[in-house]
Amino acid sequence: MSDPKAKKPVDDVTGTETTGHTWDGIEELNSPLPRWWLWTFYATVVWGIAYTIAYPAWPMVSSATSGILGYSTRGEVAQDIDAFREASAARDSQLASADLATLSENEDLYRYAVSSGAAVFRNNCSQCHGSGAAGAKGYPNLLDDDWLWGGNHEAIAYTVRHGIRNEADDDARYSEMPAFGEILEEGEIPMLVEYVRGLAGAEHDAAMAEGAAELYADNCAACHGDNGMGDREQGAPNLTDAIWLYGGDRDALTETITYSRYGVMPPWGPPRLTEAQVQAVATYVHQLGGGEADPAE
Structure with missing residues (x-):
């Protein structure tokens, strides 16, 4: 085993000590790093340590170290939002009570x-x-x-x-359409589908639609109106304009009549x-x- 304290050989050409490593006859020089590079490296180490002390850096179990400066980007954004709200407060007050x-x-x-x-x-x-x-x-x-x-x-x-x-x-706002699959007899829903498609001016089976006129009058007209134009007081859609929230093809209408629809929109008023x-x-x-x-x- 070689003595680690033994003096390293010196390269004859450059006069620089070698590391003792040789690859294919090529010796590795033990050239020192440039001083400017070393001082730059030391400075970045010092800067990194100072940063982790001054600013949030180290993750903990449920949060992170806050740093002696107590700075956070969230806090900065919150300050900007507060400043914007303060600047807009007068117009917001006007808008809140405006007609x-x-x-x-x-x-x-x-x-x-x-x-x-x-x-x-x-x-x-x-x-x-x-x-x-x-x-x-x-x-x-x-x-x-x-x-x-x-x-x-x-x-x-x-x-x-x-x-x-x-x-x-x-x-x-509240309205609820019954699930007519639990009310009507088998075969009546396809007839109503043709009737509703006829109201909207879509291609339909006229004979089936004619047979569903009484069904419509007994089950649907109270909300959608005799003419199918709906009732906003009840939130009942206009069936004559061919604008369908869930689709106006036969399959979609069959599903709507059979099971009804019940879309929900959350309230967005204060405090939301x-x-x-x-x-x-x-x-x-x-x-x-x-x-x-x-x-x-």
């Missing part, structure tokens, strides 16, 4: 409502209604003029504030959203293209 029917007369407040309402929509509504508000199967399209409960400013705000068919808000945010998102949705005129005073 949405006349809001457009205040151009500055209206623009603020639309822009802030767009942010509220993206954060809270787009998951169901889509980023462009075009909806999906079971989730209403907010761009058209087909409104189950009404599409003027106040009607939209009420729906946002209280939701639909939920158990969290006593003022939620502020009243100003409810007013803002109602204004945003109304101006998307399908908003209806407000009732005359």
Whole structure:
């Protein structure tokens, strides 16, 4: 075994001590690292230690060390949010108590409502209604003029504030369609499907539809109306416009009539959203293209 204290051989060409390692006759020089590199490395070590002391760094069981400066990016963001809210407090107060029917007369407040309402929509509504508000199967399209409960400013705000068919808000809009699979005789549902398709102007079996006229009058007209145009007071859809929330083909209509539908929308009023945010998102949705005129005073 070689003596580790023995002097290392020196390379004849460079005069530099070697490590004693040789590969294919090539010796490895034991060249020292540049001083600038060493000092830079030492500085980064010192900086790293100082950083872990000053800032949050080491993970613990349920949190992390907070650092002697107590800094956090979450706290910085919270400060920015608080500053924005403080700057917007006056306009939010105005918006919370504004009459949405006349809001457009205040151009500055209206623009603020639309822009802030767009942010509220993206954060809270787009998951169901889509980023462009075009909806999906079971989730209403907010761009058209087909409104189950009404599409003027106040009607939209009420729906946002209280939701639909939920158990969290006593003022939620509520309607319930019976499951006619438990009520009608076998063979009657296909006849009703043809009748409803006929109301919407879709291709249908006229003979079957004619035979279902009495069935419709006895079971459906009380909510959807004799003419099938629905009733907003009850949240009963218009069956004549060919706009279907769950689909208007025979299979979809058969499922709807047999088992009924029961979509739920949570209430978004305080404390979930502020009243100003409810007013803002109602204004945003109304101006998307399908908003209806407000009732005359």
